[in-house]
Amino acid sequence: xxxxxxxxxxIAVLAGAxxxxxxxxxxxxxPDALTRLHALTKADNLGLxxxxxxxxxxxxxxxxxxxLLAVWLLAQFSGATVTQLIAAAAGRGDEAA
Amino acid sequence: MSAATLFGLIGAALAxxxxxxxxxxxxxxxxxxxxxxxxxxVFLTFGVTARRGTLxxxxxxxxxxAMVITGIVVAFAAxxxxxALLLRLYAVTGGTSLATKPPEEA
Amino acid sequence: xNGVDAALAxxxxxxxxxxxxVRAAFIAVAAYTGCGLLIALVWVRLRAxxxxxxxAAIGAGVTGAVLIAAAARLRPAEEAANAERPxxxxxxxxxxxxxxxxxxxxxxVLLPADPAPSLGREAVAPLDDLGLGNxxxxxxxxxxxxxxxxxxxxxLLAVIGVWSLAPDRFWGGAPAAPAIAGRNGPLLLAARLLxxxxxxxxxxxxxxxxxxxxxxxxxxxxLAAMWMLVLAAGLARIPAVTNRRLRLLLAAGxxxxxxxxxxxxxxxxAFLAYxxxxxxxxxxxxxxxxVLTIALVLALLAAGxPAGExxx
Numbered sequence: 100x101x102x103x104x105x106x107x108x109x110i111a112v113l114a115g116a117x118x119x120x121x122x123x124x125x126x127x128x129x130p131d132a133l134t135r136l137h138a139l140t141k142a143d144n145l146g147l148x149x150x151x152x153x154x155x156x157x158x159x160x161x162x163x164x165x166x167l168l169a170v171w172l173l174a175q176f177s178g179a180t181v182t183q184l185i186a187a188a189a190g191r192g193d194e195a196a
Numbered sequence: 197m198s199a200a201t202l203f204g205l206i207g208a209a210l211a212x213x214x215x216x217x218x219x220x221x222x223x224x225x226x227x228x229x230x231x232x233x234x235x236x237x238v239f240l241t242f243g244v245t246a247r248r249g250t251l252x253x254x255x256x257x258x259x260x261x262a263m264v265i266t267g268i269v270v271a272f273a274a275x276x277x278x279x280a281l282l283l284r285l286y287a288v289t290g291g292t293s294l295a296t297k298p299p300e301e302a
Numbered sequence: 303x304n305g306v307d308a309a310l311a312x313x314x315x316x317x318x319x320x321x322x323x324v325r326a327a328f329i330a331v332a333a334y335t336g337c338g339l340l341i342a343l344v345w346v347r348l349r350a351x352x353x354x355x356x357x358a359a360i361g362a363g364v365t366g367a368v369l370i371a372a373a374a375r376l377r378p379a380e381e382a383a384n385a386e387r388p389x390x391x392x393x394x395x396x397x398x399x400x401x402x403x404x405x406x407x408x409x410x411v412l413l414p415a416d417p418a419p420s421l422g423r424e425a426v427a428p429l430d431d432l433g434l435g436n437x438x439x440x441x442x443x444x445x446x447x448x449x450x451x452x453x454x455x456x457x458l459l460a461v462i463g464v465w466s467l468a469p470d471r472f473w474g475g476a477p478a479a480p481a482i483a484g485r486n487g488p489l490l491l492a493a494r495l496l497x498x499x500x501x502x503x504x505x506x507x508x509x510x511x512x513x514x515x516x517x518x519x520x521x522x523x524x525l526a527a528m529w530m531l532v533l534a535a536g537l538a539r540i541p542a543v544t545n546r547r548l549r550l551l552l553a554a555g556x557x558x559x560x561x562x563x564x565x566x567x568x569x570x571x572a573f574l575a576y577x578x579x580x581x582x583x584x585x586x587x588x589x590x591x592x593v594l595t596i597a598l599v600l601a602l603l604a605a606g607x608p609a610g611e612x613x614x
Binding site: 200256262 | 304307308311314315318319321322327330331334337338341344345347348349350352353356357360361364365368369372373375376379380382383384387388392393396397399400401403404405406407408410411412426437438440441442445446449450453456457460463464467469517519599600603604606607
Protein backbone atom coordinates (compact mmCIF):
# COMPACT_ATOMS: atom_id res chain seq x y z
CA UNK A 100 0.00 0.00 0.00
CA UNK A 101 2.70 2.45 0.94
CA UNK A 102 4.66 1.52 -2.18
CA UNK A 103 1.60 2.51 -4.19
CA UNK A 104 1.40 5.82 -2.32
CA UNK A 105 5.08 6.55 -2.95
CA UNK A 106 4.58 5.72 -6.61
CA UNK A 107 1.61 8.10 -6.74
CA UNK A 108 3.67 10.84 -5.10
CA UNK A 109 6.51 10.47 -7.59
CA ILE A 110 4.18 10.50 -10.59
CA ALA A 111 2.16 13.47 -9.40
CA VAL A 112 5.20 15.57 -8.46
CA LEU A 113 6.88 14.79 -11.78
CA ALA A 114 3.71 15.80 -13.62
CA GLY A 115 3.58 19.00 -11.60
CA ALA A 116 7.20 19.76 -12.38
CA UNK A 117 6.49 19.20 -16.06
CA UNK A 118 3.61 21.68 -15.86
CA UNK A 119 5.93 24.27 -14.33
CA UNK A 120 8.41 23.62 -17.11
CA UNK A 121 5.69 24.15 -19.70
CA UNK A 122 4.59 27.35 -18.01
CA UNK A 123 8.13 28.69 -17.97
CA UNK A 124 8.53 27.78 -21.63
CA UNK A 125 5.40 29.78 -22.35
CA UNK A 126 6.78 32.67 -20.32
CA UNK A 127 9.89 32.76 -22.46
CA UNK A 128 8.39 32.06 -25.86
CA UNK A 129 5.06 33.85 -25.97
CA PRO A 130 5.02 37.26 -27.63
CA ASP A 131 3.28 39.64 -25.26
CA ALA A 132 2.36 40.13 -21.63
CA LEU A 133 -1.20 38.80 -21.67
CA THR A 134 -0.37 35.50 -23.38
CA ARG A 135 2.58 35.04 -21.06
CA LEU A 136 0.36 35.62 -18.04
CA HIS A 137 -2.11 33.10 -19.39
CA ALA A 138 0.56 30.44 -19.81
CA LEU A 139 2.02 31.19 -16.43
CA THR A 140 -1.15 31.08 -14.38
CA LYS A 141 -2.79 28.10 -16.01
CA ALA A 142 0.29 25.91 -16.08
CA ASP A 143 1.66 26.97 -12.71
CA ASN A 144 -1.63 26.56 -10.89
CA LEU A 145 -2.08 23.10 -12.34
CA GLY A 146 1.52 22.28 -11.50
CA LEU A 147 1.17 23.46 -7.93
CA UNK A 148 -2.07 21.52 -7.54
CA UNK A 149 -0.44 18.33 -8.82
CA UNK A 150 2.56 18.75 -6.53
CA UNK A 151 0.34 19.34 -3.49
CA UNK A 152 -1.80 16.37 -4.47
CA UNK A 153 1.31 14.26 -4.78
CA UNK A 154 2.60 15.37 -1.37
CA UNK A 155 -0.66 14.65 0.43
CA UNK A 156 0.13 10.98 1.07
CA UNK A 157 3.47 12.02 2.58
CA UNK A 158 1.97 14.53 5.00
CA UNK A 159 1.98 13.65 8.69
CA UNK A 160 -1.59 13.39 9.90
CA UNK A 161 -4.66 15.49 9.30
CA UNK A 162 -2.91 18.73 10.28
CA UNK A 163 -0.23 18.17 7.66
CA UNK A 164 -2.87 17.62 4.99
CA UNK A 165 -4.76 20.76 6.04
CA UNK A 166 -1.56 22.81 6.01
CA LEU A 167 -0.70 21.64 2.50
CA LEU A 168 -4.20 22.50 1.29
CA ALA A 169 -4.01 25.90 2.96
CA VAL A 170 -0.69 26.60 1.23
CA TRP A 171 -2.22 25.62 -2.08
CA LEU A 172 -5.29 27.81 -1.64
CA LEU A 173 -3.30 30.83 -0.46
CA ALA A 174 -0.77 30.50 -3.29
CA GLN A 175 -3.58 30.24 -5.84
CA PHE A 176 -5.43 33.21 -4.39
CA SER A 177 -2.47 35.54 -4.24
CA GLY A 178 -1.30 34.36 -7.66
CA ALA A 179 -4.70 35.09 -9.14
CA THR A 180 -4.78 38.58 -7.57
CA VAL A 181 -1.31 39.45 -8.83
CA THR A 182 -2.18 38.16 -12.31
CA GLN A 183 -5.23 40.42 -12.44
CA LEU A 184 -3.10 43.40 -11.41
CA ILE A 185 -0.42 42.70 -14.02
CA ALA A 186 -3.09 42.17 -16.69
CA ALA A 187 -4.72 45.47 -15.75
CA ALA A 188 -1.38 47.20 -16.00
CA ALA A 189 -0.68 45.55 -19.36
CA GLY A 190 -4.11 46.60 -20.56
CA ARG A 191 -3.28 50.19 -19.69
CA GLY A 192 -0.20 49.92 -21.85
CA ASP A 193 2.24 50.03 -18.95
CA GLU A 194 5.69 49.20 -20.28
CA ALA A 195 6.93 47.27 -17.28
CA ALA A 196 4.29 44.55 -17.58
CA MET B 197 31.75 17.28 0.13
CA SER B 198 28.89 17.75 2.54
CA ALA B 199 25.87 19.88 1.81
CA ALA B 200 26.99 22.50 4.32
CA THR B 201 30.37 22.90 2.63
CA LEU B 202 28.71 23.22 -0.77
CA PHE B 203 26.40 25.95 0.49
CA GLY B 204 29.32 27.67 2.16
CA LEU B 205 31.12 27.79 -1.16
CA ILE B 206 27.99 29.16 -2.81
CA GLY B 207 27.90 31.83 -0.12
CA ALA B 208 31.50 32.73 -0.89
CA ALA B 209 30.62 32.96 -4.59
CA LEU B 210 27.63 35.19 -3.84
CA ALA B 211 29.81 37.48 -1.77
CA UNK B 212 32.30 37.76 -4.63
CA UNK B 213 29.54 38.43 -7.16
CA UNK B 214 27.98 41.05 -4.93
CA UNK B 215 31.30 42.81 -4.45
CA UNK B 216 31.85 42.88 -8.20
CA UNK B 217 28.39 44.34 -8.72
CA UNK B 218 28.90 47.04 -6.10
CA UNK B 219 32.12 48.23 -7.74
CA UNK B 220 31.19 47.92 -11.39
CA UNK B 221 27.58 49.06 -11.77
CA UNK B 222 27.27 52.80 -12.35
CA UNK B 223 23.61 52.92 -11.34
CA UNK B 224 23.18 53.28 -7.54
CA UNK B 225 20.12 51.04 -7.47
CA UNK B 226 22.19 48.18 -8.92
CA UNK B 227 24.88 48.90 -6.35
CA UNK B 228 22.32 48.57 -3.55
CA UNK B 229 21.08 45.35 -5.11
CA UNK B 230 24.61 43.96 -5.33
CA UNK B 231 25.25 45.05 -1.76
CA UNK B 232 22.23 43.02 -0.63
CA UNK B 233 23.58 40.05 -2.55
CA UNK B 234 26.95 40.50 -0.84
CA UNK B 235 25.16 40.50 2.51
CA UNK B 236 23.22 37.35 1.67
CA UNK B 237 26.45 35.61 0.69
CA VAL B 238 28.22 36.61 3.88
CA PHE B 239 25.27 35.46 5.99
CA LEU B 240 25.27 32.13 4.19
CA THR B 241 28.99 31.62 4.84
CA PHE B 242 28.37 32.57 8.45
CA GLY B 243 25.50 30.13 8.68
CA VAL B 244 27.64 27.27 7.47
CA THR B 245 29.72 27.69 10.59
CA ALA B 246 26.47 27.23 12.50
CA ARG B 247 25.93 23.95 10.74
CA ARG B 248 29.46 23.00 11.66
CA GLY B 249 28.86 23.55 15.35
CA THR B 250 26.02 21.09 15.24
CA LEU B 251 25.12 19.30 18.40
CA UNK B 252 23.67 16.22 16.91
CA UNK B 253 21.25 15.74 19.74
CA UNK B 254 19.82 19.21 19.75
CA UNK B 255 20.28 20.89 16.39
CA UNK B 256 22.40 23.55 14.74
CA UNK B 257 24.24 26.13 16.78
CA UNK B 258 21.74 28.86 17.67
CA UNK B 259 24.14 31.75 18.29
CA UNK B 260 25.18 32.35 14.65
CA UNK B 261 21.55 31.88 13.61
CA ALA B 262 20.42 34.67 15.91
CA MET B 263 23.21 36.90 14.63
CA VAL B 264 22.21 36.25 11.03
CA ILE B 265 18.57 37.09 11.82
CA THR B 266 19.68 40.37 13.37
CA GLY B 267 21.90 40.97 10.36
CA ILE B 268 19.11 40.38 7.86
CA VAL B 269 16.83 42.86 9.60
CA VAL B 270 19.51 45.52 9.89
CA ALA B 271 20.51 44.97 6.25
CA PHE B 272 16.93 45.62 5.23
CA ALA B 273 16.85 48.83 7.26
CA ALA B 274 20.07 49.96 5.59
CA UNK B 275 18.68 49.09 2.15
CA UNK B 276 15.50 51.06 2.80
CA UNK B 277 17.48 54.08 3.94
CA UNK B 278 19.81 53.83 0.94
CA UNK B 279 16.83 53.61 -1.44
CA ALA B 280 15.23 56.65 0.21
CA LEU B 281 18.48 58.57 -0.23
CA LEU B 282 18.64 57.50 -3.87
CA LEU B 283 15.06 58.62 -4.54
CA ARG B 284 15.82 61.97 -2.93
CA LEU B 285 18.92 62.31 -5.11
CA TYR B 286 16.72 61.62 -8.11
CA ALA B 287 14.14 64.17 -6.98
CA VAL B 288 16.76 66.85 -6.42
CA THR B 289 19.06 66.36 -9.40
CA GLY B 290 16.76 64.64 -11.89
CA GLY B 291 19.28 61.86 -12.45
CA THR B 292 20.83 58.99 -10.54
CA SER B 293 24.42 59.61 -11.43
CA LEU B 294 26.97 59.44 -8.65
CA ALA B 295 29.56 61.26 -10.72
CA THR B 296 30.59 64.45 -9.01
CA LYS B 297 29.70 67.60 -10.87
CA PRO B 298 31.07 71.09 -10.23
CA PRO B 299 28.73 72.95 -7.84
CA GLU B 300 26.17 74.98 -9.74
CA GLU B 301 25.42 78.54 -9.01
CA ALA B 302 22.15 78.48 -7.03
CA UNK C 303 24.84 15.95 0.01
CA ASN C 304 22.23 14.82 -2.45
CA GLY C 305 20.71 15.95 -5.70
CA VAL C 306 18.39 18.47 -4.05
CA ASP C 307 21.30 20.35 -2.52
CA ALA C 308 23.30 20.32 -5.73
CA ALA C 309 20.31 21.54 -7.77
CA LEU C 310 19.55 24.24 -5.20
CA ALA C 311 23.17 25.41 -5.19
CA UNK C 312 23.14 25.56 -8.98
CA UNK C 313 19.95 27.62 -9.20
CA UNK C 314 21.12 30.02 -6.48
CA UNK C 315 24.38 30.64 -8.32
CA UNK C 316 22.59 31.14 -11.63
CA UNK C 317 20.05 33.62 -10.27
CA UNK C 318 22.75 35.52 -8.41
CA UNK C 319 24.85 35.71 -11.55
CA UNK C 320 21.84 36.86 -13.51
CA UNK C 321 21.09 39.56 -10.94
CA UNK C 322 24.48 41.11 -11.49
CA UNK C 323 24.72 40.68 -15.23
CA VAL C 324 21.28 41.64 -16.54
CA ARG C 325 20.87 45.15 -17.98
CA ALA C 326 17.40 46.22 -16.87
CA ALA C 327 17.07 47.16 -13.20
CA PHE C 328 13.53 45.81 -12.97
CA ILE C 329 14.62 42.33 -14.07
CA ALA C 330 17.58 42.48 -11.70
CA VAL C 331 15.24 43.15 -8.76
CA ALA C 332 12.99 40.26 -9.79
CA ALA C 333 16.05 38.00 -10.05
CA TYR C 334 17.26 39.15 -6.63
CA THR C 335 13.87 38.37 -5.04
CA GLY C 336 13.91 34.91 -6.61
CA CYS C 337 17.49 34.38 -5.44
CA GLY C 338 16.52 35.44 -1.92
CA LEU C 339 13.66 32.95 -1.79
CA LEU C 340 15.96 30.19 -3.02
CA ILE C 341 18.48 31.16 -0.34
CA ALA C 342 15.65 30.74 2.18
CA LEU C 343 15.35 27.15 0.93
CA VAL C 344 19.10 26.75 1.42
CA TRP C 345 18.68 27.86 5.02
CA VAL C 346 16.05 25.19 5.51
CA ARG C 347 18.51 22.61 4.17
CA LEU C 348 21.00 23.91 6.73
CA ARG C 349 18.33 23.25 9.39
CA ALA C 350 18.14 26.92 10.36
CA UNK C 351 14.40 27.39 9.89
CA UNK C 352 14.15 30.66 11.84
CA UNK C 353 16.72 32.21 9.53
CA UNK C 354 14.87 30.79 6.51
CA UNK C 355 11.64 32.45 7.64
CA UNK C 356 13.40 35.76 8.19
CA UNK C 357 15.25 35.63 4.86
CA ALA C 358 12.06 34.81 2.95
CA ALA C 359 9.94 37.43 4.69
CA ILE C 360 12.37 40.31 5.11
CA GLY C 361 15.45 39.57 3.03
CA ALA C 362 13.59 38.65 -0.15
CA GLY C 363 10.04 39.85 0.45
CA VAL C 364 10.04 43.34 1.90
CA THR C 365 13.42 44.23 0.36
CA GLY C 366 12.05 43.17 -3.01
CA ALA C 367 9.00 45.39 -2.53
CA VAL C 368 11.15 48.41 -1.67
CA LEU C 369 13.52 47.82 -4.57
CA ILE C 370 10.79 47.23 -7.16
CA ALA C 371 9.06 50.46 -6.18
CA ALA C 372 12.37 52.28 -6.49
CA ALA C 373 13.17 50.64 -9.83
CA ALA C 374 9.78 51.71 -11.19
CA ARG C 375 10.27 55.30 -9.99
CA LEU C 376 13.80 55.48 -11.39
CA ARG C 377 13.08 54.03 -14.80
CA PRO C 378 13.33 57.36 -16.70
CA ALA C 379 16.86 57.87 -15.44
CA GLU C 380 18.02 54.35 -16.15
CA GLU C 381 19.29 54.87 -19.68
CA ALA C 382 21.45 57.79 -18.72
CA ALA C 383 22.86 55.92 -15.74
CA ASN C 384 23.65 52.82 -17.78
CA ALA C 385 25.61 54.89 -20.24
CA GLU C 386 28.31 55.44 -17.65
CA ARG C 387 29.79 51.96 -17.90
CA PRO C 388 33.19 51.89 -16.19
CA UNK C 389 36.42 51.35 -18.09
CA UNK C 390 37.66 47.87 -18.91
CA UNK C 391 40.55 48.21 -16.50
CA UNK C 392 38.27 49.00 -13.55
CA UNK C 393 36.14 45.99 -14.41
CA UNK C 394 39.22 43.75 -14.51
CA UNK C 395 40.46 45.03 -11.16
CA UNK C 396 37.00 44.60 -9.64
CA UNK C 397 36.81 41.06 -10.98
CA UNK C 398 40.23 40.23 -9.50
CA UNK C 399 39.19 41.70 -6.15
CA UNK C 400 35.91 39.76 -6.12
CA UNK C 401 37.62 36.50 -6.97
CA UNK C 402 40.17 37.07 -4.20
CA UNK C 403 37.47 37.75 -1.63
CA UNK C 404 35.43 34.76 -2.79
CA UNK C 405 38.48 32.51 -2.58
CA UNK C 406 39.33 33.79 0.89
CA UNK C 407 35.82 33.01 2.10
CA UNK C 408 35.98 29.62 0.39
CA UNK C 409 39.19 28.82 2.23
CA UNK C 410 37.44 29.81 5.44
CA VAL C 411 34.67 27.37 4.62
CA LEU C 412 36.90 24.51 3.50
CA LEU C 413 39.48 24.62 6.29
CA PRO C 414 37.61 25.17 9.49
CA ALA C 415 38.99 25.00 12.98
CA ASP C 416 38.73 21.53 14.43
CA PRO C 417 36.85 21.01 16.74
CA ALA C 418 34.52 23.78 15.62
CA PRO C 419 34.31 26.50 18.27
CA SER C 420 30.77 26.85 19.42
CA LEU C 421 28.76 28.19 22.30
CA GLY C 422 25.91 25.91 21.37
CA ARG C 423 26.22 23.67 24.38
CA GLU C 424 26.13 26.62 26.78
CA ALA C 425 23.22 28.09 24.85
CA VAL C 426 21.08 25.01 25.10
CA ALA C 427 21.75 24.08 28.71
CA PRO C 428 19.48 26.60 30.50
CA LEU C 429 16.56 26.21 28.09
CA ASP C 430 14.45 24.17 30.49
CA ASP C 431 14.88 26.73 33.26
CA LEU C 432 13.78 29.48 30.93
CA GLY C 433 10.76 27.56 29.78
CA LEU C 434 11.71 28.05 26.14
CA GLY C 435 11.98 25.35 23.53
CA ASN C 436 13.57 27.31 20.72
CA UNK C 437 17.26 28.03 21.34
CA UNK C 438 17.33 30.79 18.74
CA UNK C 439 14.64 32.72 20.60
CA UNK C 440 16.59 32.18 23.79
CA UNK C 441 19.68 33.67 22.17
CA UNK C 442 17.77 36.60 20.70
CA UNK C 443 15.76 37.53 23.76
CA UNK C 444 17.83 36.35 26.70
CA UNK C 445 21.53 35.88 26.09
CA UNK C 446 21.86 38.56 23.41
CA UNK C 447 18.90 40.63 24.48
CA UNK C 448 21.15 43.67 24.31
CA UNK C 449 21.64 43.08 20.58
CA UNK C 450 17.90 42.85 20.01
CA UNK C 451 17.27 45.99 22.01
CA UNK C 452 19.85 47.92 20.04
CA UNK C 453 18.48 46.46 16.83
CA UNK C 454 15.07 47.95 17.61
CA UNK C 455 16.73 51.31 18.08
CA UNK C 456 18.56 50.91 14.78
CA UNK C 457 15.23 50.26 13.07
CA LEU C 458 13.76 53.39 14.64
CA LEU C 459 16.79 55.38 13.53
CA ALA C 460 16.28 54.11 9.99
CA VAL C 461 12.65 55.29 10.08
CA ILE C 462 13.72 58.70 11.37
CA GLY C 463 16.39 58.81 8.67
CA VAL C 464 13.93 57.97 5.93
CA TRP C 465 11.40 60.49 7.23
CA SER C 466 13.98 63.25 7.44
CA LEU C 467 14.66 62.91 3.72
CA ALA C 468 11.44 64.70 2.86
CA PRO C 469 11.59 68.23 1.50
CA ASP C 470 10.96 70.78 4.24
CA ARG C 471 7.53 71.73 3.00
CA PHE C 472 6.34 68.11 3.23
CA TRP C 473 7.29 67.62 6.87
CA GLY C 474 4.20 66.62 8.81
CA GLY C 475 2.55 65.10 5.79
CA ALA C 476 1.87 61.44 5.09
CA PRO C 477 4.03 59.09 3.05
CA ALA C 478 2.73 58.36 -0.41
CA ALA C 479 0.48 55.37 -0.80
CA PRO C 480 1.78 52.67 -3.16
CA ALA C 481 0.71 53.70 -6.63
CA ILE C 482 -2.03 51.38 -7.83
CA ALA C 483 -4.13 53.18 -10.41
CA GLY C 484 -7.85 53.00 -9.90
CA ARG C 485 -9.80 50.79 -7.57
CA ASN C 486 -8.89 47.30 -8.61
CA GLY C 487 -11.53 44.67 -7.81
CA PRO C 488 -9.34 41.61 -7.22
CA LEU C 489 -6.96 43.66 -5.10
CA LEU C 490 -9.82 44.87 -2.94
CA LEU C 491 -10.99 41.29 -2.49
CA ALA C 492 -7.51 40.20 -1.52
CA ALA C 493 -7.15 43.10 0.90
CA ARG C 494 -10.39 42.10 2.60
CA LEU C 495 -9.80 38.35 2.61
CA LEU C 496 -6.11 37.91 3.38
CA UNK C 497 -5.48 40.22 6.37
CA UNK C 498 -7.56 38.21 8.86
CA UNK C 499 -5.70 35.06 7.84
CA UNK C 500 -2.40 36.91 7.89
CA UNK C 501 -2.98 38.39 11.33
CA UNK C 502 -3.83 35.02 12.83
CA UNK C 503 -0.76 33.55 11.17
CA UNK C 504 1.43 36.35 12.49
CA UNK C 505 0.18 35.93 16.05
CA UNK C 506 0.71 32.19 15.78
CA UNK C 507 4.26 32.67 14.46
CA UNK C 508 5.14 34.98 17.34
CA UNK C 509 3.56 32.76 19.95
CA UNK C 510 5.13 29.56 18.69
CA UNK C 511 8.53 31.22 18.42
CA UNK C 512 9.11 30.34 22.05
CA UNK C 513 9.20 26.63 21.35
CA UNK C 514 9.47 26.11 17.58
CA UNK C 515 10.84 28.09 14.64
CA UNK C 516 9.17 31.46 14.51
CA UNK C 517 9.48 34.63 16.49
CA UNK C 518 8.80 38.32 16.63
CA UNK C 519 10.58 39.33 13.43
CA UNK C 520 8.91 36.77 11.26
CA UNK C 521 5.45 37.51 12.66
CA UNK C 522 6.08 41.23 12.38
CA UNK C 523 7.00 40.84 8.72
CA UNK C 524 3.72 39.04 7.98
CA LEU C 525 1.79 41.77 9.80
CA ALA C 526 3.64 44.42 7.81
CA ALA C 527 2.77 42.62 4.58
CA MET C 528 -0.90 42.59 5.52
CA TRP C 529 -0.85 46.29 6.28
CA MET C 530 0.91 47.06 3.02
CA LEU C 531 -1.74 45.04 1.19
CA VAL C 532 -4.51 47.07 2.81
CA LEU C 533 -2.69 50.29 1.96
CA ALA C 534 -2.13 49.23 -1.64
CA ALA C 535 -5.82 48.50 -2.11
CA GLY C 536 -6.70 51.93 -0.83
CA LEU C 537 -8.73 50.64 2.11
CA ALA C 538 -6.66 52.68 4.55
CA ARG C 539 -4.26 55.57 4.42
CA ILE C 540 -0.82 55.86 5.92
CA PRO C 541 -1.05 58.23 8.88
CA ALA C 542 0.97 61.43 8.80
CA VAL C 543 4.41 61.26 10.36
CA THR C 544 3.31 63.55 13.19
CA ASN C 545 0.45 61.24 14.14
CA ARG C 546 0.71 60.69 17.89
CA ARG C 547 -0.67 57.17 17.92
CA LEU C 548 1.78 56.11 15.22
CA ARG C 549 4.72 57.46 17.16
CA LEU C 550 3.48 55.88 20.37
CA LEU C 551 3.22 52.46 18.73
CA LEU C 552 6.65 52.89 17.16
CA ALA C 553 8.20 53.65 20.51
CA ALA C 554 6.24 50.99 22.38
CA GLY C 555 8.40 48.07 21.32
CA UNK C 556 11.82 49.33 22.35
CA UNK C 557 10.34 51.14 25.36
CA UNK C 558 8.74 48.00 26.77
CA UNK C 559 11.86 45.98 26.18
CA UNK C 560 13.97 48.68 27.82
CA UNK C 561 11.60 48.82 30.78
CA UNK C 562 11.83 45.08 31.28
CA UNK C 563 15.59 45.28 30.90
CA UNK C 564 15.87 48.01 33.52
CA UNK C 565 13.46 46.14 35.77
CA UNK C 566 16.00 43.35 35.64
CA UNK C 567 18.06 45.49 37.98
CA UNK C 568 15.33 45.36 40.59
CA UNK C 569 14.08 41.82 40.32
CA UNK C 570 17.03 39.81 39.16
CA UNK C 571 20.13 41.80 39.92
CA ALA C 572 21.45 42.80 36.50
CA PHE C 573 20.49 44.63 33.32
CA LEU C 574 18.37 42.41 31.11
CA ALA C 575 18.41 39.59 33.64
CA TYR C 576 15.28 37.54 34.00
CA UNK C 577 14.18 36.12 37.33
CA UNK C 578 13.84 32.34 37.23
CA UNK C 579 10.30 31.21 36.57
CA UNK C 580 9.18 34.55 35.14
CA UNK C 581 11.45 34.41 32.11
CA UNK C 582 8.97 33.13 29.54
CA UNK C 583 6.21 35.47 30.73
CA UNK C 584 8.50 38.49 30.54
CA UNK C 585 9.76 37.50 27.11
CA UNK C 586 6.24 37.16 25.74
CA UNK C 587 5.32 40.47 27.38
CA UNK C 588 8.26 42.12 25.65
CA UNK C 589 7.50 40.50 22.31
CA UNK C 590 3.94 41.77 21.91
CA UNK C 591 4.71 45.48 21.48
CA UNK C 592 7.90 44.47 19.69
CA VAL C 593 5.90 42.76 16.96
CA LEU C 594 3.74 45.85 16.47
CA THR C 595 6.79 48.06 16.27
CA ILE C 596 8.54 45.75 13.81
CA ALA C 597 5.45 45.57 11.59
CA LEU C 598 5.07 49.37 11.60
CA VAL C 599 8.77 49.94 10.96
CA LEU C 600 8.90 47.53 8.03
CA ALA C 601 5.84 49.05 6.39
CA LEU C 602 6.96 52.63 7.02
CA LEU C 603 10.44 51.95 5.64
CA ALA C 604 8.79 50.58 2.51
CA ALA C 605 6.47 53.58 2.26
CA GLY C 606 9.20 56.17 2.31
CA UNK C 607 9.38 59.78 3.39
CA PRO C 608 6.36 62.09 3.58
CA ALA C 609 5.27 63.02 0.10
CA GLY C 610 2.37 65.38 0.58
CA GLU C 611 1.53 68.64 2.21
CA UNK C 612 0.59 68.26 5.85
CA UNK C 613 -3.11 68.57 6.42
CA UNK C 614 -4.08 71.61 8.41
